[in-house]
Structure formats: structure tokens, C-alpha cells
Amino acid sequence: MNIFLALLTYFAYIFIIVMYTIKIVKYLRLPVHLRWDLYPVIHEEKYRYGGSYFEGLNWWTGARQKSFWRALRYLMRDYLYLESYLKKNFSYWLVLYTSHISFVLLIIFQILIIVGALLSLNDIEVSRTSPNISGYFLYRFTQFTGPACFIAGIAGNSGLLITRFANSDLRLYTSSFMYFGYVFHIVLSLSGLIFWLYDGYSFLQYREFWKGLFILNPVSANTVLTCFIILINLHLIYLPFTRAIHYITRLFAFFLIRWDDEPNVRGSMLEKKLIKLFDQKVSWSAPHIQTGKKWNEQ
Amino acid sequence: MKIEDISKKTDQLIRIEQSDLMPLPYPYDNPEKNPPMKMLTQEQRDRYEASLDGVLAIGIPKPQSAAEEKTFIDKFLSGLAKLFTKENNWTFLQPLMHSLEYCVKCQLCNDSCPAYIASGKKEIYRPTFRPEVLRRIINKYLKKSPLSPPPSQGGPGGLWLKFTGSDIDLNWITVARLAELAYRCTLCRKCAQVCPLGVDNGLITHEIRKLFSQELGIAPKELHEQGTIQQLKVGSSTGLSPKALSNIISFMEDDIEEKTGKRIKIPVDKKGAEILLMHNAGEFISWPENPEAFAIIFDAAGIDWTLSSELVGYDAVNYGVWYDDIQLARIAIAHAETAKKLKVKKISVGECGHSHKAMIVVADRVLTGDLNIPRESALPLLEDLVCNERIKIDPNKNNFPVTLHDPCNMVRLMGIVEPQRKILRKICPQFIEMEPHGVENYCCGGGSGFAIMQSMNFPDWRSVISGRVKLKQILETFHDTISPEIKKYVCAPCSNCKGQIRELFNYYNVWEECGIFYGGLVELIVNAMVDIEKPFIDWEWH
Amino acid sequence: MPKVILGGTEIEIDEDGFIQEPGKWNKEVAVDLAKTENAFPMGEDHWKLVNYLRDYYLKYEIAPPIRMLVKQTGIDLKTIYQLFPGGPAKGACKIAGLPKPTGCV
Ligand code: SF4
Ligand code: SF4
Numbered sequence: 006m007n008i009f010l011a012l013l014t015y016f017a018y019i020f021i022i023v024m025y026t027i028k029i030v031k032y033l034r035l036p037v038h039l040r041w042d043l044y045p046v047i048h049e050e051k052y053r054y055g056g057s058y059f060e061g062l063n064w065w066t067g068a069r070q071k072s073f074w075r076a077l078r079y080l081m082r083d084y085l086y087l088e089s090y091l092k093k094n095f096s097y098w099l100v101l102y103t104s105h106i107s108f109v110l111l112i113i114f115q116i117l118i119i120v121g122a123l124l125s126l127n128d129i130e131v132s133r134t135s136p137n138i139s140g141y142f143l144y145r146f147t148q149f150t151g152p153a154c155f156i157a158g159i160a161g162n163s164g165l166l167i168t169r170f171a172n173s174d175l176r177l178y179t180s181s182f183m184y185f186g187y188v189f190h191i192v193l194s195l196s197g198l199i200f201w202l203y204d205g206y207s208f209l210q211y212r213e214f215w216k217g218l219f220i221l222n223p224v225s226a227n228t229v230l231t232c233f234i235i236l237i238n239l240h241l242i243y244l245p246f247t248r249a250i251h252y253i254t255r256l257f258a259f260f261l262i263r264w265d266d267e268p269n270v271r272g273s274m275l276e277k278k279l280i281k282l283f284d285q286k287v288s289w290s291a292p293h294i295q296t297g298k299k300w301n302e303q
Numbered sequence: 304m305k306i307e308d309i310s311k312k313t314d315q316l317i318r319i320e321q322s323d324l325m326p327l328p329y330p331y332d333n334p335e336k337n338p339p340m341k342m343l344t345q346e347q348r349d350r351y352e353a354s355l356d357g358v359l360a361i362g363i364p365k366p367q368s369a370a371e372e373k374t375f376i377d378k379f380l381s382g383l384a385k386l387f388t389k390e391n392n393w394t395f396l397q398p399l400m401h402s403l404e405y406c407v408k409c410q411l412c413n414d415s416c417p418a419y420i421a422s423g424k425k426e427i428y429r430p431t432f433r434p435e436v437l438r439r440i441i442n443k444y445l446k447k448s449p450l451s452p453p454p455s456q457g458g459p460g461g462l463w464l465k466f467t468g469s470d471i472d473l474n475w476i477t478v479a480r481l482a483e484l485a486y487r488c489t490l491c492r493k494c495a496q497v498c499p500l501g502v503d504n505g506l507i508t509h510e511i512r513k514l515f516s517q518e519l520g521i522a523p524k525e526l527h528e529q530g531t532i533q534q535l536k537v538g539s540s541t542g543l544s545p546k547a548l549s550n551i552i553s554f555m556e557d558d559i560e561e562k563t564g565k566r567i568k569i570p571v572d573k574k575g576a577e578i579l580l581m582h583n584a585g586e587f588i589s590w591p592e593n594p595e596a597f598a599i600i601f602d603a604a605g606i607d608w609t610l611s612s613e614l615v616g617y618d619a620v621n622y623g624v625w626y627d628d629i630q631l632a633r634i635a636i637a638h639a640e641t642a643k644k645l646k647v648k649k650i651s652v653g654e655c656g657h658s659h660k661a662m663i664v665v666a667d668r669v670l671t672g673d674l675n676i677p678r679e680s681a682l683p684l685l686e687d688l689v690c691n692e693r694i695k696i697d698p699n700k701n702n703f704p705v706t707l708h709d710p711c712n713m714v715r716l717m718g719i720v721e722p723q724r725k726i727l728r729k730i731c732p733q734f735i736e737m738e739p740h741g742v743e744n745y746c747c748g749g750g751s752g753f754a755i756m757q758s759m760n761f762p763d764w765r766s767v768i769s770g771r772v773k774l775k776q777i778l779e780t781f782h783d784t785i786s787p788e789i790k791k792y793v794c795a796p797c798s799n800c801k802g803q804i805r806e807l808f809n810y811y812n813v814w815e816e817c818g819i820f821y822g823g824l825v826e827l828i829v830n831a832m833v834d835i836e837k838p839f840i841d842w843e844w845h
Numbered sequence: 846m847p848k849v850i851l852g853g854t855e856i857e858i859d860e861d862g863f864i865q866e867p868g869k870w871n872k873e874v875a876v877d878l879a880k881t882e883n884a885f886p887m888g889e890d891h892w893k894l895v896n897y898l899r900d901y902y903l904k905y906e907i908a909p910p911i912r913m914l915v916k917q918t919g920i921d922l923k924t925i926y927q928l929f930p931g932g933p934a935k936g937a938c939k940i941a942g943l944p945k946p947t948g949c950v
Binding site: 533583844 | 911946948
């Protein structure tokens with residue numbers, strides 16, 4: 006069992022890292038596209054009312070004022086409290102926000118556990134009575150994030166489950182797989198919560214398990230912890246099959262698509278890329294298209 | 304109704320009933336008095352696939368044999384596969400992939416769709432409906448997953464697909480309905496604007512249209528045969544030849560003289576001019592007062608400009624932007640070549656929204672090397688002329704209520720928001736904004752080619768469904784002055800929007816019942832020019 | 846495309862009743878088309894407009910701007926609508942055997 010748990014954990018982490026890397030690399034390696042901007046574009050000077058540099062006479066002559074940071078801040082704000090939903094639909098926002106909080110806390114919780122394991126490997130005690138200040142705070146943080154994550158996970162996902170089922174607009178577009186996802190989160194959170202209660206609120210055994218993983222010496226886990234570990238690993242494996250990576254792709258969509266207003270300047274890198282793209286053969290077969298000829302021969 | 308119902312062989316997926324529609328304000332608040340939508344004739348229904356909503360934009364003939372059905376479906380699938388290849392669709396691959404993969408189906412975008420709200424929330428018009436149908440087809444018939452072998456091979460695939468929500472049947476009726484359905488969205492992208500995840504359902508519509516056009520040669524004839532094909536062949540999608548253009552230009556010169564007492568020579572093919580002004584050729588035919596007004600303003604300000612009489616060069620339109628990337632590129636290049644030949648410093652696009660977006664924004668990544676000639680909107684120039692008083696204006700001449708319609712292509716999709724407003728604030732003392740406006744405006748209902756699609760009962764659909772929210776907005780804006788005795792003006796600086804608003808107003812008799820007139824921006828400018836004695840706006844001309 | 850008998854000959858028309866074979870147009874065809882457009886019987890002014898449109902079309906392969914039509918025939922827009930309830934483009938042009946207008950018009 007020890008070996009199995011360890012292997013499953015290694016596998017889950019490698020799997021999710023590999024899958025996510027593939028996804029992101031694939032996304033970023035897609036060719037540059039035709040412009041499809043949508044205003045307001047927040048890095049633009051006149052973003053308040055959605056203005057662009059096209060409002061200027063001879064726009065290609067002026068210097069462009071572009072604020073990447075403002076754009077990033079704008080997107081971050083939505084991460085912090087899902088502003089778009091808050092504005093539109095409070096009850097949906099409430100359950101959605103709770104479930105997102107739980108997701109973020111789960112990531113933080115895992116990191117805290119892993120860091121805790123690393124600290125204690127370096128002889129820094131992680132406990133309520135630790136003489137080391139980082140050890141102490143890490144312990145307290147973990148103690149807080151864990152249950153907060155599990156409770157939010159149960160509340161948020163049950164809320165989502167009910168909302169998506171009760172509202173006919175949402176139900177129509179909710180697949181069994183999505184319901185399964187909510188249930189999965191709830192079960193995972195429940196098992197975490199039980200483990201927390203069982204473990205005397207300390208997560209000590211979970212940290213020990215991670216220590217074992219680092220020194221390649223799997224330690225044994227009790228049934229409650231085993232369930233939790235299996236679920237959390239299955240969850241990692243399951244994630245790449247969901248849209249959870251929208252945390253990241255959302256940034257790409259704004260920066261690379263919606264706000265991509267980079268003008269094509271003669272002799273630029275962009276122009277070189279475009280010339281290459283136009284040099285490809287087209288295989289569309291409608292009568293008005295010269296199938297087999299290149300874009301630039303059409 | 305369920306998503307998978309799109310595959311069911313029913314007579315009609317939805318029915319448009321007056322009583323379901325979004326209510327309109329006074330004087331159209333009694334649904335029974337509003338004109339009913341024209342129905343297709345039985346003969347038309349027999350000939351074309353009209354089982355979506357009883358409306359025809361494309362009119363796909365019903366198949367004659369099982370073999371024909373199969374070819375149709377196979378071609379659809381091969382086209383679908385090509386949408387995901389770099390060589391065939393690098394132009395929109397990244398946006399397409401994103402929008403297909405990352406929608407979380409929260410339905411936050413639903414209420415921003417004018418067609419969906421106007422119809423009384425008919426499922427098939429929901430912004431997420433089309434993409435969902437497409438996603439299911441892709442999951443079931445295109446993706447090669449070990450867990451979901453094609454249902455023809457039976458096995459657990461069916462169950463897995465059901466579990467993941469990819470339940471759909473691909474048959475002739477699904478494909479034909481999807482094609483029609485791609486022409487029930489105006490590509491206004493208001494839904495995309497509110498999506499927190501950057502998903503663009505309008506873009507998915509655009510890609511579906513492309514797949515049908517580029518692989519199956521299916522598109523509304525007004526956009527394709529009579530649109531881009533005719534433009535590349537005859538010079539303009541209106542059929543206007545250089546010979547007819549020159550006849551109309553001399554008519555315009557006479558008309559200007561009659562209205563203003565001044566004889567202006569409209570420059571054509573002037574080599575080396577500062578500005579090549581490109582109009583939507585529809586303006587010459589339907590609204591010659593608009594290019595006339597440009598000529599009067601440019602003449603008064605002493606601008607060095609010219610029109611072109613080169614094929615394609617005198618028609619700024621590029622319908623390719625709505626349904627076909629290849630046609631888009633061909634026309635964009637033809638436009639640029641005109642400017643190159645004339646050796647002008649820049650191209651300025653007149654009052655036509657989609658030409659703005661196609662020529663200035665989208666084509667920016669089509670035109671390389673010496674074809675990449677500076678291109679801009681005419682609005683900043685007009686703003687400069689009016690606001691910096693390079694022409695003399697007396698705003699009192701425009702002392703009537705005016706509101707502004709924001710063409711999606713120019714505003715939400717391009718960020719030209721303020722120049723037209725600065726002008727109106729300067730020249731129209733009674734200028735009022737609609738709500739919402741600017742980048743959050745609602746489409747006129749004629750976007751993405753709808754305004755020119757005139758066949759069978761599609762124009763009625765436009766007036767009843769896609770233009771309904773705009774009509775409501777206009778009526779609400781003029782709520783306090785709604786009586787027909789008070790003349791009011793909707794300024795729509797876009798040929799397509801004007802066409803749509805004209806039809807909308809005719810359909811509901813808006814001039815007679817409410818005294819609302821529509822027109823462009825330059826007409827208002829000329830109407831307020833100090834040097835022009837007679838009013839330029841001809842209110843009776845509606 | 847459907848075919849109908851107009852002025853005694855079989856002529857192809859489009860979905861909206863515009864004839865597709867402009868060569869087959871003659872006065873009898875016009876009269877039959879006028880019946881479908883509530884512009885029957887055709888009086889002098891009807892013919893004046895129809896003939897103007899026809900001549901312009903034969904010369905330029907397109908319908909003239911309505912403004913031009915009004916100016917050159919001296920018949921104002923209101924009267925045109927009275928004569929051709931379908932309006933100048935959908936009514937008068939159809940009767941004059943012009944194809945349906947295309948593009949952003
Ligand atoms: S497109 Fe965006 S707003 Fe609409 S349902 Fe999908 S994720 Fe939600
Ligand atoms: S692009 Fe506009 S018309 Fe199309 S679905 Fe979105 S909101 Fe509706």
C-alpha cells in the first residue's frame with residue numbers, strides 16, 4: 006500500500022505537470038491570427054470608454070502608450086472576486102466564488118504541506134510549539150487553510166450542484182461529467198475534513214507522508230489518510246480533463262486575442278511571420294477556391 | 304427544448320409568435336397591431352430546408368438522394384477538420400480553439416444578445432447554443448478518443464459521450480440547420496464582451512460560416528455570388544461599373560450645385576493625392592447625399608483627396624470579413640493595390656462600419672510589404688475639421704433631437720468611440736445618447752451582412768427579431784419627443800446600419816408614427832455649415 | 846429557380862419575383878408584373894418611370910439612384926410610392942425587369 010500511494014502521488018504530479026505543459030505550449034505555439042480585437046482594450050490610453058489608437062489622425066505616426074500593468078491589474082481583479090459574476094448574478098456568484106476559493110485554498114494547502122515536509126526534513130519543527138517562527142506560522146496556516154478549503158469546497162460545490170440543477174438555463178448546458186465534478190470535489194473535501202478531525206487537527210501524518218516521498222522512503226498511512234491521498238491524486242489526474250486551466254488560458258485569451266492590437270509594421274517580426282503563413286497551401290475545396298494553391302496565390 | 308433536438312426531424316424547431324417577443328415601447332406596445340412576419344410559401348418550404356425557424360437566409364435545397372445527403376455530411380466533416388489545421392485556418396485558429404475549449408457554460412453572456420432577448424429567449428438563438436452544437440459534433444465525430452469510438456462501432460462510446468454531454472446526431476438536417484443558424488447571429492460580439500473567460504461565441508458563428516463557404520460553397524448569395532464574387536469581377540457588390548460610377552458622380556456634382564449653389568469638381572483617380580477616400584458603393588446609389596457631403600466638407604477645408612474609379616477601388620466593402628477568409632484576403636489586396644497604383648499617402652474609409660474593420664483592422668495582417676499602405680477612418684479627420692473649426696459651423700441649424708447609433712464594427716470592434724461624439728456635441732445642440740451606447744451599444748440588427756440579405760422572409764426576421772432591441776432603444780431615447788410633429792434624427796455613420804434602420808423604420812412606419820429620420824454624420828455637418836444656405840438634410844426623403 | 850408565365854412567355858424568376866432573364870422583358874411582361882405589385886393598371890407616369898429605369902439599366906447595368914430617378918422624371922418620391930406601393934427599388938425596378946438590387950443599397 007505504501008508503495009502504491011507513493012507511486013500514485015508521483016504519477017499524479019508528473020501527469021498534471023506534463024498535461025498542463027502540453028496544453029499551454031500547444032496554445033502558445035498556435036500561429037499568429039488575424040486581428041480580432043474587442044474593446045475596451047485595457048492597456049490603451051483611452052480604455053475608460055473603450056477608445057483605441059484608431060481615434061487619432063494618422064495613428065501610425067504617434068507613439069503608443071501601452072500599459073501592460075493596468076491590463077494585468079484589471080484581469081487580477083476578476084481573479085480576486087470574480088467581479089463580472091458579482092455584478093450580474095449574486096446568488097450564482099456566491100456559490101461560484103466559494104468553490105473557487107476552495108480550489109485556490111487547496112493549492113495553497115498542498116504547497117504548505119509540501120513546504121512543511123521540506124522544513125521538517127531540514128530539522129525545522131512544524132508544530133504549534135515550534136521554536137522556529139516559520140515552523141510555527143506554517144503550522145498555523147496549514148491548520149487554517151485545510152479546513153477552510155474543505156468547508157468551502159463542500160459548500161461551494163453543493164451550491165453549484167444545486168444551482169446548476171435547479172436553474173433550467175444552466176441545467177440544459179450541464180453534462181453529467183460536470184455534476185460528477187461537483188460531487189468529486191465534495192467527496193474530496195469531505196475526506197479532507199474527516200482526516201483533519203481524525204488527525205487531531207494537525208495534518209502531521211500528511212506531512213510525514215510527504216517527507217517519505219522526498220526521501221524515497223514511503224511511510225504507511227492509515228485508512229482515512231489513504232482515502233484522502235488517493236482522492237487528491239485522482240483529482241490531480243482528473244483536472245487536465247476539465248476546464249480548470251481556464252485560470253491561465255483566460256490570461257492568454259485577453260492578451261493574445263481580445264487585446265491583441267499590435268499593428269503590422271513593414272519589416273517587423275510580425276510581418277515576417279505573416280509572410281510565412283501566407284506561403285502555405287490551402288486545401289479548402291469550395292469552387293471559388295484554388296485548392297492546393299497557396300494563400301498568396303489565391 | 305434540448306440541444307440534441309437540432310438533429311430531430313421535426314417540422315420546425317421553434318416558432319416565432321408575436322406574443323413571445325420582447326415588448327416594444329409606445330406606439331408599438333400592442334403586439335397585435337405590429338405587422339406579422341411573412342411566412343414562407345409551401346412551395347418554398349418544399350424546396351428548401353426551412354425546419355430551423357421557418358426563416359431562410361441561405362435557402363439550402365433539400366437533398367434528392369441518400370447519396371447526396373452523405374456527401375453533404377462528409378464534406379461538412381472534412382471542412383470541420385480543416386478548421387483545426389494551421390495551413391487552412393491559421394487566420395483564426397487560436398481564437399477558435401480558445402472559444403471552443405474554455406466556455407464554462409455559465410450563461411452570463413445570454414442577456415447581452417439582442418437576437419436572443421428580442422425573440423423572447425428562444426433556445427436556438429442563445430449565444431451558447433450554436434457553439435454547443437458544434438462542440439458536440441466535434442467531440443463525437445472528430446476527436447479520436449479511445450473512450451469514444453464512433454457510435455457506428457457501438458461499444459461504450461455512446462455512454463461516455465452521453466456522460467460528457469456530447470449527445471448529438473449528425474444527419475442532414477443537423478448540418479443544414481446549423482448552416483442556417485450561423486445566419487441568426489450578427490457577429491456583434493456583445494456576448495464576447497461580457498464573457499469573463501474571453502470566450503467569443505460570435506467568433507464561433509464566424510467560423511461555422513467559413514466552414515460552409517470555404518468547403519461546401521454554401522453562403523447567402525447576397526454575400527457570395529452577388530457579393531464578393533461580383534465585386535471582384537464587376538468592381539462592386541452593387542454591380543456598379545466604372546461607367547455607371549462616373550455617371551453618378553456627375554449627377555452628384557449637379558446635385559451639389561443645386562443644393563449649395565457651388566460647383567464642386569469631385570476628384571477621381573487623382574495621382575499622388577493625400578487621401579484616397581473609399582466609400583461603400585451602396586452610398587452612391589442609395590444615399591448619394593453622403594458622398595456629396597464628404598465632397599462639400601473636403602472642398603471647404605481644402606483637403607487634397609480623390610476617389611478611385613478602379614474596379615474594387617470604388618467599393619470599400621469587404622463581405623469576406625463575415626464569412627470567408629479567402630475572399631476577405633482577395634478583396635483587401637485589391638483595395639490596397641488601388642491605393643498603391645494611385646500613389647496616395649493614405650486610404651481614408653468613409654461611413655461604413657464593416658469596411659472600417661475589414662480594411663483597417665483585420666486586413667492589417669493580410670497586407671504586407673508595399674501593400675501595407677496607411678489606412679484610417681475618416682472620422683478623426685472630420686473631428687479635426689469640425690472641432691478645430693477648419694470649417695465654419697452654426698449648430699443652431701441642427702436644432703432638433705439627434706441620437707447616435709454606434710456601428711459595432713467601428714466602435715466595439717475597433718475602439719473609435721469619441722470622434723463622432725465630439726462632432727455631434729459641437730454641431731447638434733439637442734444631441735442625446737442612447738442607453739447603452741459606445742462600446743456597449745446594441746447592434747442595429749443588420750450586422751454581418753444581414754442588412755443586405757433581402758431574400759424571402761429574412762428581411763422580416765431582421766425587423767422583427769434582430770433589429771428589435773435597436774428599435775426599442777431608439778424609441779426610448781426619443782420618449783419625450785415621440786410625437787411625429789417633432790422631427791428627430793438617428794445618426795448612423797455606417798451604410799449597413801443605415802440600410803437596416805431604413806427597413807426597420809419602413810416596417811414599423813416609424814417616420815409617419817414617430818417622426819424619426821435616419822442618416823449619416825457628414826449630412827449633419829453640412830447641414831450646419833455656415834456657408835451653405837439651404838438645409839442639406841431633406842426630411843421628406845425617407 | 847421557379848418559372849412563371851409572364852406576358853405569354855415562360856420566364857425564370859427569383860424567390861422574390863424579380864425576373865432572371867432580362868432579355869425576355871417586354872411591355873406585356875411589365876404589365877403582368879405590375880399586377881403582382883399592385884401597380885395595375887399602368888398609366889402614363891408608371892410607364893415614364895419604368896421606361897426610365899429600363900433605359901438606364903440597359904446603359905449602365907444597374908438601377909439609378911432614386912434621387913436621380915426623381916429628378917430626371919420629375920415625379921416625386923411620394924407619387925412614386927403611390928404608383929408603386931412596393932417602392933422604387935422593389936416595385937418599379939421589378940416591373941422594369943431589373944434584377945434585384947445587390948450590395949449595401
Ligand atoms: S461564453 Fe463565457 S459567459 Fe457565455 S457561457 Fe461561456 S463562459 Fe459563460
Ligand atoms: S455575437 Fe451578438 S448576435 Fe451573435 S450571439 Fe453574440 S450577442 Fe448574439
